[in-house]
Structure formats: C-alpha cells, structure tokens
Amino acid sequence: MLQTLSSTTPPVIESGNQTKTRARVSRDDRNTAGHPFVDKPRMSCRDVNVYYGDKKAINSVSIDIAENEVLAMIGPSGCGKSTFLRCLNRMNDTIAICRVDGTIKLDDQDIYDKKIDVVPLRAQVGMVFQKPNPFPKSIYENVAYGPRIHGLADAKTELDAIVERSLIKAGLWDEVKDRLDQPGTGLSGGQQQRLCIARAIAVGPEVILMDEPCSALDPIATATIEELISELKLQYTIVIVTHNMQQAARVSQRTAYFHLGDLLEVGQTDKLFTRPSHQLTEDYITGRFG
Amino acid sequence: MSNLLLVTILLGFVSFGYVYGRKYALAAGKKGGDIHKLHSRPAYHGMLIALWCGLPTLLILFVWQLIEPSIITSMIISSLPDTFSSLTPGPRGLILNDIRNLAQGLHFGSTVDPELLHASDYYLQLQQTGKNIKSASVIVIGIAALLVGFRHFSPGLRARNHVERIVRYFLICCSLIAIFTTIGIILSVLFEAIRFFQKIPLSEFLFGLTWSPQTSIRADQVAASGEFGAIPVFAGTMLISAIAMAVATPIGLLSAIYLSEYASKRMRAVAKPLIEILAGVPTVVYGFFAALVVAPFIRDAGASIGLQVSSESALAAGLIMGIMIIPFIMSISDDVINAVPQSLRDGSYGLGATKSETVKNVIIPAALPGIVGGILLAVSRAIGETMIVVMAAGLSANLTANPLQAVTTVTVQIVTLLVGDQEFDSAKTLAAFALGLLLFIVTLILNILALYIVRTYREEYE
Ligand SMILES: Nc1ncnc2c1ncn2[C@@H]1O[C@H](COP(=O)(O)OP(=O)(O)OP(=O)(O)O)[C@@H](O)[C@H]1O
Numbered sequence: 121m122l123q124t125l126s127s128t129t130p131p132v133i134e135s136g137n138q139t140k141t142r143a144r145v146s147r148d149d150r151n152t153a154g155h156p157f158v159d160k161p162r163m164s165c166r167d168v169n170v171y172y173g174d175k176k177a178i179n180s181v182s183i184d185i186a187e188n189e190v191l192a193m194i195g196p197s198g199c200g201k202s203t204f205l206r207c208l209n210r211m212n213d214t215i216a217i218c219r220v221d222g223t224i225k226l227d228d229q230d231i232y233d234k235k236i237d238v239v240p241l242r243a244q245v246g247m248v249f250q251k252p253n254p255f256p257k258s259i260y261e262n263v264a265y266g267p268r269i270h271g272l273a274d275a276k277t278e279l280d281a282i283v284e285r286s287l288i289k290a291g292l293w294d295e296v297k298d299r300l301d302q303p304g305t306g307l308s309g310g311q312q313q314r315l316c317i318a319r320a321i322a323v324g325p326e327v328i329l330m331d332e333p334c335s336a337l338d339p340i341a342t343a344t345i346e347e348l349i350s351e352l353k354l355q356y357t358i359v360i361v362t363h364n365m366q367q368a369a370r371v372s373q374r375t376a377y378f379h380l381g382d383l384l385e386v387g388q389t390d391k392l393f394t395r396p397s398h399q400l401t402e403d404y405i406t407g408r409f410g
Numbered sequence: 411m412s413n414l415l416l417v418t419i420l421l422g423f424v425s426f427g428y429v430y431g432r433k434y435a436l437a438a439g440k441k442g443g444d445i446h447k448l449h450s451r452p453a454y455h456g457m458l459i460a461l462w463c464g465l466p467t468l469l470i471l472f473v474w475q476l477i478e479p480s481i482i483t484s485m486i487i488s489s490l491p492d493t494f495s496s497l498t499p500g501p502r503g504l505i506l507n508d509i510r511n512l513a514q515g516l517h518f519g520s521t522v523d524p525e526l527l528h529a530s531d532y533y534l535q536l537q538q539t540g541k542n543i544k545s546a547s548v549i550v551i552g553i554a555a556l557l558v559g560f561r562h563f564s565p566g567l568r569a570r571n572h573v574e575r576i577v578r579y580f581l582i583c584c585s586l587i588a589i590f591t592t593i594g595i596i597l598s599v600l601f602e603a604i605r606f607f608q609k610i611p612l613s614e615f616l617f618g619l620t621w622s623p624q625t626s627i628r629a630d631q632v633a634a635s636g637e638f639g640a641i642p643v644f645a646g647t648m649l650i651s652a653i654a655m656a657v658a659t660p661i662g663l664l665s666a667i668y669l670s671e672y673a674s675k676r677m678r679a680v681a682k683p684l685i686e687i688l689a690g691v692p693t694v695v696y697g698f699f700a701a702l703v704v705a706p707f708i709r710d711a712g713a714s715i716g717l718q719v720s721s722e723s724a725l726a727a728g729l730i731m732g733i734m735i736i737p738f739i740m741s742i743s744d745d746v747i748n749a750v751p752q753s754l755r756d757g758s759y760g761l762g763a764t765k766s767e768t769v770k771n772v773i774i775p776a777a778l779p780g781i782v783g784g785i786l787l788a789v790s791r792a793i794g795e796t797m798i799v800v801m802a803a804g805l806s807a808n809l810t811a812n813p814l815q816a817v818t819t820v821t822v823q824i825v826t827l828l829v830g831d832q833e834f835d836s837a838k839t840l841a842a843f844a845l846g847l848l849l850f851i852v853t854l855i856l857n858i859l860a861l862y863i864v865r866t867y868r869e870e871y872e
C-alpha cells in the first residue's frame with residue numbers, strides 16, 4: 121500500500137555497518153529530508169504554517185499521509201508536533217490566537233476551505249488526547265456521545281450496536297460489558313484511554329489522530345494500546361505523536377521528525393531509526409539532543 | 411509612661427532581638443567554620459529571640475490593661491467609709507463615676523464632698539502607681555527575655571521548629587476567635603429563643619397559621635394576647651426567595667456561560683466587572699429602587715390588564731432581589747465552568763460537537779454540582795436579605811402564594827419586632843430570637859448542603 125516517491129537518493133542497503141552510518145544532511149539545513157510524499161495520499165499537507173499570535177510555531181511543513189498507515193511524529197518538546205497534529209482536524213480553531221495557512225487536503229478536499237464544516241470533518245478525522253479525558257458520564261454515554269450528536273443512530277438498538285462495536289474494536293468490551301452504566305471516570309487510566317479511542321471510533325472516522333496517547337499510562341496499559349493501534353491500522357489511517365522512540369519504532373510504518381517548527385525528515389521508520397539522513401535526526405534519536 | 415511609648419519601646423526591643431539575634435547566630439555559625447552546623451538559618455534564630463521578647467511582654471501589657479480598672483475600683487471601694495459599701499450597686503456606680511470624673515478634673519456643682527475629693531486623689535495616685543509598676547515590669551521583663559533568649563542560643567537550637575510552632579499557635583488563636591464568636595452568637599440566640607418557647611409552645615410557633623405579635627407592653631394595657639404562628643412569615647420568605655431565584659438563576663447562569671465560553675477576552679474583561687458592580691450596590695439602594703420604581707410599575711401594569719396588585723408586592727421585592735443575586739450566581743458559575751478541564755472541551759470538539767452541544771452535554775453536566783452548590787448559597791443569601799423586602803414587600807403577614815400581594819419575611823419581622831421601645835422579656839421581643847434561630851437553622855442546612863455538593867464535585871477532578 122505504501123509507496124515512496126520522489127526519492128532523490130536511492131536507499132542504501134549496507135548490511136555491514138548499519139549501526140554507524142554517517143548522516144548526510146548538515147545541521148543547518150531546514151528542508152525536509154527523506155520521503156515526505158506518497159503515491160495515493162489520504163491526507164496531504166503543503167507549505168503549512170501555523171502562528172500563535174505573531175509567533176510562528178510551524179514553518180512550511182509539507183507531508184503526505186498514506187492510506188492505512190501509522191505515521192509517527194517525533195521531536196523534542198515544543199517543536200510543534202501537537203500543533204501540527206491539531207491542524208489535521210482543525211482543532212486549532214478552538215484557540216483564538218492560532219492561525220493556519222497553506223493547504224491541507226483530505227481526499228483532495230481542502231479542509232480549510234470556507235465551505236467546509238468542521239462538524240463532519242472532525243467526525244472523519246477523530247482525535248485521541250494525551251491525557252485520557254472521558255466525560256463525567258457513564259461508559260455507555262461516553263461512547264454514545266459522538267453518534268448522538270451526529271445523528272448516526274435512530275433507534276436505541278442501533279445505538280447499542282454502535283457502542284458495542286466500538287468498545288469491541290477498542291478492546292474494552294470484555295472488561296466493561298457488565299458495567300456500561302458506571303462512570304467512565306471510574307476506569308483505570310489505560311481503560312480510560314481505550315474508552316476515549318472507542319469514543320473516537322464510534323463516529324466512524326477514517327483518520328485517527330493520537331497525541332501522546334500513552335504518556336500517562338504504565339507499560340502494561342501502553343502495550344495494550346500499542347497492540348490496539350496495530351489492529352486499528354487495518355481499518356484506519358493513524359497519526360501518532362510520541363516521545364517514546366521505541367514506541368514509534370514498534371507501531372509506525374513511517375516516522376516524521378520535527379525540530380523547532382520545521383519538519384526535518386520523513387522516512388520509513390526502520391530506516392529513519394537506523395540510518396537517519398539528517399544530522400539533527402541522528403542527534404535526537406541517539407540522545408544527543410532533546 | 412504612656413502605652414504608646416511603652417509599645418514603641420517594646421517594638422524596639424523586638425527589632426533589636428531580631429537584628430542582633432540574627433547577627434549573633436550568623437557570627438556563631440561563621441566561627442564554627444561551617445554555617446550548616448547551625449540547626450536553623452540565622453533569621454529564624456533572630457525571629458525566635460524577637461518572639462521570646464515580644465510575646466510575654468505584650469501579653470503582660472494586655473492582661474494588665476484588662477484587670478487594672480477592676481483592681482483600682484476594688485481598692486477605692488475598700489478605702490471608702492462603710493456607709494458606701496452598704497449601698498446598692500446602682501448608686502454605688504454613680505458615686506464611683508463621680509470619683510472618676512473628679513480625678514479627670516471634671517466636677518459639676520460648686521461644692522464637692524471632701525470624702526469624694528479624697529477618694530479621687532487616691533484614685534489618681536493608684537493609677538500613677540499602676541502605670542509605674544506596669545512600665546517597669548514590662549521593660550524589665552522585656553530585657554530579661556532578651557538576655558535569656560541570647561543565653562539560650564546555641565548552634566543546635568531548633569529555632570525554626572520553635573518559630574513554626576509559635577506561628578501555628580498564633581494562627582490557631584485567630585481561627586478560634588472566629589469560632590468562639592459564632593458559638594457565642596448561636597448560644598445567645600438559643601437562650602433567648604428558649605425563653606420564648608417557655609411562653610409560647612414550640613408547636614404553636616412552628617405550625618400556627620397566624621402571625622400577629624401584638625402583646626401588651628405594660629401590664630395594665632388592654633391588648634390582644636398575640637399569635638405567633640411562623641408559617642405565614644416563612645411562606646413569605648419562601649415566596650420572595652423563589653421569585654428571586656427564578657430571576658437570578660437563569661440570567662446568572664446564562665451570562666456565566668456566555669462569559670466563559672463565548673465571549674472574547676476583551677468582551678469578558680469589560681462585561682464581567684460591569685456585572686459585578688451589581689454586587690456592590692448597597693441593598694438599601696435596591697430597596698428604594700424596588701419600592702419607588704418597580705412596585706408602582708408592576709401595580710400600574712397589573713391595573714392596565716385588570717389585575718388587582720397591591721402597591722407593595724412580593725413580585726417587586728422578588729424581582730429586585732433576583733437582580734441583586736445575579737452577580738453572585740454568575741461569578742460562582744463562571745468559576746465552576748472555568749474549572750471544567752479544557753481536556754473535556756477538546757474531547758467534545760474533537761468528536762465534532764458544536765459549541766452549544768458541548769456546553770449542553772459536557773460543560774453544564776460536569777459543572778452542575780458546583781452550580782447547584784452556588785445556587786444554594788445564593789438561596790441562603792436571598793432568605794437572609796432584609797432591606798429590599800422591608801421597602802418593597804410590606805409588613806403584613808399574609809399567608810398567600812399570590813406574588814401580587816404584600817407579604818412579609820422572617821428578617822423583616824425580626825426588624826419590626828426589635829425596633830422601637832421594647833421590653834426585653836415580652837413574648838413579642840423574644841419572638842424575634844425564635845425567628846432568628848429558625849432562620850439560622852434553615853440557612854445553615856442550606857449552606858452545609860451547598861458545601862457538601864461543592865466538595866464532592868471538587869473530588870471528581872483532582
Ligand atoms: N495555545 C497556545 N498559545 C500560544 N502558543 C502555543 C500554544 N500552544 C502551543 N504553543 C507554542 O507552540 C509551540 C509548539 O507547541 P506544541 O504544543 O505543538 O509542541 P509539542 O511538540 O507538542 O511539544 P510537547 O512534546 O511538549 O507536547 C511551542 O513553542 C508552544 O509554546
């Protein structure tokens with residue numbers, strides 16, 4: 121499914137010295153190295169700039185997101201990963217001082233077009249946040265919230281079916297099926313995060329954005345979520361921000377490295393982690409920066 | 411030496427104790443080679459010495475000030491001839507007053523009883539001695555305390571812990587003052603109310619349907635015996651509070667929602683203070699606004715559609731009281747809504763909910779316990795409000811649910827029972843305390859309920 125295009129440098133296959141490959145792009149270069157574009161993108165972003173007031177947080181970022189892939193975004197804190205992620209379903213609209221320019225397309229439709237309504241957009245591009253944020257309602261109501269506001273179910277049985285399906289997909293059904301009427305806030309952190317994923321799935325999105333979904337969880341809950349992501353990618357396109365490079369390596373097919381508002385490198389995850397092309401990427405993943 | 415001078419000297423001692431105690435500790439620490447050998451930082455050592463000097467001396471001064479007058483008085487009394495000590499307290503007080511006046515150089519009439527003159531001289535003399543003893547003892551004790559403080563110093567002295575403990579006791583004392591005042595008020599109201607219930611049975615007070623507290627003031631007066639059924643009065647309070655809450659809750663809540671969710675920063679910065687000005691308007695101003703503008707307006711409006719409205723009506727008072735409470739509800743709701751975590755809003759917007767859907771389905775339910783708590787607090791304010799009702803709702807204790815009639819409230823009745831010349835053990839006057847007690851119990855329950863709700867809400871997010 122995933123095909124890289126416009127590769128200026130042919131991939132180097134050197135089995136002998138994979139551990140110590142020289143990065144080629146110098147530290148001063150702010151262009152995107154690697155392969156940011158793909159054949160049939162689900163979403164494509166071109167020259168995206170984001171400003172908070174006068175401050176530029178994202179600087180001319182262009183990248184494609186392929187169908188059914190997991191794209192990981194990594195980079196030092198404050199480099200704009202969350203900001204960029206939030207552009208993809210226009211969550212930045214809720215921040216008064218935030219301004220976005222450039223084009224972001226979902227299936228060839230510019231999502232910042234004046235004619236576009238954010239309500240269906242956000243149903244198509246769902247979001248899971250860093251801290252599990254279930255509503256202070258019952259487990260059932262948490263999942264039913266989205267379908268209700270989008271009018272996805274006419275009858276109670278239909279709604280029940282959606283809730284059950286979403287909870288099954290989020291791998292939570294077996295744990296909560298006997299207590300759907302209990303508050304979602306009463307679940308454990310990992311369960312809450314899966315509840316939030318179920319809540320996002322319930323409105324039938326095609327793309328799911330996840331902003332550090334495991335950073336508030338313990339290793340076991342993290343492993344559960346990672347497994348879940350691997351299953352979800354069969355059906356959904358997933359963009360995940362993470363500070364955990366092992367996690368990026370485990371769950372993603374492609375990885376994008378952000379640095380102070382610039383997108384410095386995009387590439388196949390295994391390649392980016394073993395043979396980064398940008399010097400700063402190498403600095404970051406080897407722990408010399410960040 | 412005047413008290414002012416004495417206190418100034420003491421403050422001098424205290425500052426000396428602090429400054430030099432600190433220096434002393436610093437020097438001792440340096441001499442020891444390692445400043446960390448000092449258990450506490452030098453400032454704490456200085457503070458401890460200052461407190462050691464300041465606290466006992468100020469305490470002595472304070473206690474002296476309290477007991478000196480009674481000691482002097484008793485000494486004067488014992489110096490006076492026996493004829494005096496056989497007098498009843500009334501005339502005795504008058505004579506004592508004369509002596510004090512004489513001592514201050516005031517005397518009325520041309521002749522002065524030589525015995526009194528003598529007593530007043532003695533009084534002056536006692537006062538002077540008292541002053542001298544006081545100044546001397548305070549200064550001596552102050553210096554001694556300083557010396558002891560410095561002697562007591564050693565690098566290992568746990569000065570920080572001592573200072574912290576003293577601070578803690580001081581804070582405890584402050585809160586005790588508030589607690590004891592509350593207890594005092596409750597007890598005094600309670601005892602008067604008990605006296606009332608000795609005259610009027612509790613059941614009549616709680617369940618009686620008529621309120622007309624006209625009793626005879628003098629024994630020879632012919633008057634009705636008075637009826638003390640509190641129900642009409644409480645019904646009036648409930649009616650007016652209900653009208654007030656019906657006005658204040660929606661307006662206050664909706665403006666809070668507007669301010670916290672919809673308004674731009676600039677709008678909020680302007681509108682919030684403007685609304686909060688309402689809270690600063692004295693209630694008496696609201697009262698005459700209600701009585702002079704709103705009540706006649708309601709009466710005329712009622713008349714024009716053929717309704718009989720009395721010129722003082724529960725509606726007028728309730729409306730204005732509601733307006734008075736708006737900022738109260740608004741600012742509590744605003745706080746509570748702002749305390750709803752941004753992550754919940756994000757979660758809702760992230761699912762494609764619009765602003766009003768988010769407000770209705772996420773923010774209000776999440777904030778509801780806090781809002782309800784705020785509303786209950788506002789109710790107890792409405793119940794306790796007096797001025798507006800006195801001016802706009804009238805004094806007649808009608809048992810009615812019709813907001814167009816004049817009604818009266820508990821607080822208003824308390825005021826009318828206690829103004830003017832009263833005999834303090836008639837049922838009429840004592841009834842005020844019984845009403846006050848009942849009112850206090852009601853608002854107490856409301857407040858406890860409100861606090862309870864607000865607190866369970868807090869636990870949900872932290
Ligand atoms: N609401 C906001 N208002 C103003 N500036 C913001 C806002 N949100 C983010 N920024 C700024 O934009 C820049 C990028 O922030 P962003 O949250 O996207 O970083 P991040 O890569 O997600 O960092 P982290 O890894 O710590 O989450 C930062 O410099 C931050 O200070």
Ligand SMILES: [Mg+2]
Pocket residue numbers: 201202203331
């Ligand atoms: Mg972030």
